Amino acid sequence: MINKQVESPAAAVADIVDGSTVMVGGFGEAGSPIELLHALIDKGPGNLTVINNNTGSGHVGLAALIENRQVSKMICSFPRTANSTVFPDLYRAGLIELELVPQGTLAERIRAGGAGIPAFFTATTIGTPLIEGKEVRTIDGRDYVLEYSLKADFALLKSHQADRYGNLTFNKTARNFAPVMAMAATTTIVQTANLVKAGDIDPEIVITPGIFVDRIVTVHDPALESKLVAEGVKYPS
Amino acid sequence: MNDIITGWNREQMAQRAAVDIPDGCYVNLGIGIPEKVAKYVPEGREVIYHTENGLLGMGSTPEPDKQDPELINAGKKPVSAIPGAAYFHHADSFAMIRGHHIDICVLGAMQVAENGDLANWSTGAADAIPAVGGAMDLVAGVKTIYVITQHNTRDGSAKLLKKCDFPLTGQAVVSRVYTDLAVINITRQGFEVIELAPDIEFDYVQQRTDAKLINKT
Structure with missing residues (x-):
């Protein structure tokens, strides 16, 4: 019988080791798998490469993982956050590397990684400093830059519903990067607020089919990043 | 000659741009003054707003008790979804753009x-922390790019120039600029002023611009 459930966030992230590449779902706090991130802080692997649109807020979740000095490189589109100086301080001190990728190119590189497409051409960044060192080709009279796909050892994601097969639905704009990250990681780990019986998610509305998911852990009342930040919570305390 | 003359305020700039949003189109609004355009689209026109984090059919800001931290716009502010809205993942969202x-x-x-x-x-x-978000994807992929900006920076320097000194977001992508002083088309000939804010003279706009303006008012 297929059953992808694991008993705890700690068990779900137990095999993430030093030097892993980890995709983390979420756009700001929407879709951020905060309990999985905190389990990764507890487990403690370092020298991680993390792929996320941002660099976290306050001193919880992704920002806390960075602040705990477990991340050596961020691949993201927007590393500035109004309420966090964690990444900027480390970056200015030369203690963390940044690969800046436009948001749409980031999403497509991840999608390509999951879809078996090694690289693609896009017009995004033509004429900007971000094409430096990249191959440019003219196709039908327009210039395009070659972008390589992105894959990861692990993806940490948050879903609204999940069943034991790993079929997923999401809540509103919390979907963001999760479906493409689920495809692009060797091991996709999902925290879900609602574990339902197989068949309870109508096949017509499954957003991520279970084939892209490896582990499901139930987190009934996931913490809200903005609430933790407003309360001044710091992880680990 | 260096006296600052006030033209349109931020709301009026948004209102002026909104006049040029046709019925039935799909529109992405940036953060700041562009966000204000939505509230001034003339009555009788139906416009669908896209926010690149994954929503087509973005509505207004809900009351605090109706806000969902997982229903936000690209500026990470709470929004609503109109009846008939759709959610999608980032690769689909940027396929709409690209x-x-x-x-x-x-x-x-x-x-x-x-x-x-x-x-x-x-x-x-x-010492700047480089951050680009979706801006380069938007200017490379969206059919028509409008800019809303103050005509000058706070210290009075021109923002409309012969050539940008800052690193580019995109090359030859803007087709019209709405400033506090004028509406300016970008054509093969350069900046063409098509409308002036009330009590603003063409010569004054020219003084505050670091490129030659063509008067088409």
């Missing part, structure tokens, strides 16, 4: 050049 499905994008700017070059993501300062 695939030329979005009709109009209204963005802010640090600098705009007379050939339509746009700089709006970095001053190029050595």
Whole structure:
């Protein structure tokens, strides 16, 4: 019988080791798998490469993982956050590397990684400093830059519903990067607020089919990043 | 001659741009003054707003008790979804952008050049944390790019130039600029002023611009 459930966030992230590449779902706090991130802080692997649109807020979740000095490189589109100086301080001190990728190119590189497409051409960044060192080709009279796909050892994601097969639905704009990250990681780990019986998610509305998911852990009342930040919570305390 | 004359305020700039949003189009609005355009689209026109984090059919800001931290816009502010809205993942959202499905994008700017070059993501300062978000994807993919910006920076420097000094967001992408002083088309000939704010003279706009303006008012 297929059953992808694991008993705890700690068990779900137990095999993430030093030097892993980890995709983390979420756009700001929407879709951020905060309990999985905190389990990764507890487990403690370092020298991680993390792929996320941002660099976290306050001193919880992704920002806390960075602040705990477990991340050596961020691949993201927007590393500035109004309420966090964690990444900027480390970056200015030369203690963390940044690969800046436009948001749409980031999403497509991840999608390509999951879809078996090694690289693609896009017009995004033509004429900007971000094409430096990249191959440019003219196709039908327009210039395009070659972008390589992105894959990861692990993806940490948050879903609204999940069943034991790993079929997923999401809540509103919390979907963001999760479906493409689920495809692009060797091991996709999902925290879900609602574990339902197989068949309870109508096949017509499954957003991520279970084939892209490896582990499901139930987190009934996931913490809200903005609430933790407003309360001044710091992880680990 | 260096006296500052006030033209349109921020609300009026948004209102002026909104007049040019046609019925039935799909529009992406940037953060800041561009966001205000939605509330001034003339009655009788139906416009669908796209927010690149994954929503088509973005509605207004809900009351605090109706807000969902997982229903936000690209500026990470709470929004609502209109009846008939759709959610989608980031790769689909940027396929809408890169695939030329979005009709109009209204963005802010640090600098705009007379050939339509746009700089709006970095001053190029050595200690700046580079952050680009979706701006480069939007200008490369959306059919029509409008800019709303103050005509000059706070210290009075021109933002409309022969050539941008800041690193570009995109090359020859802007087709029209709405400033506090004028509405300016970007054509093969350069900046063409098509409308002036009330009590603003063409010569005054020219003085405050670092490129030659063509008077088409």
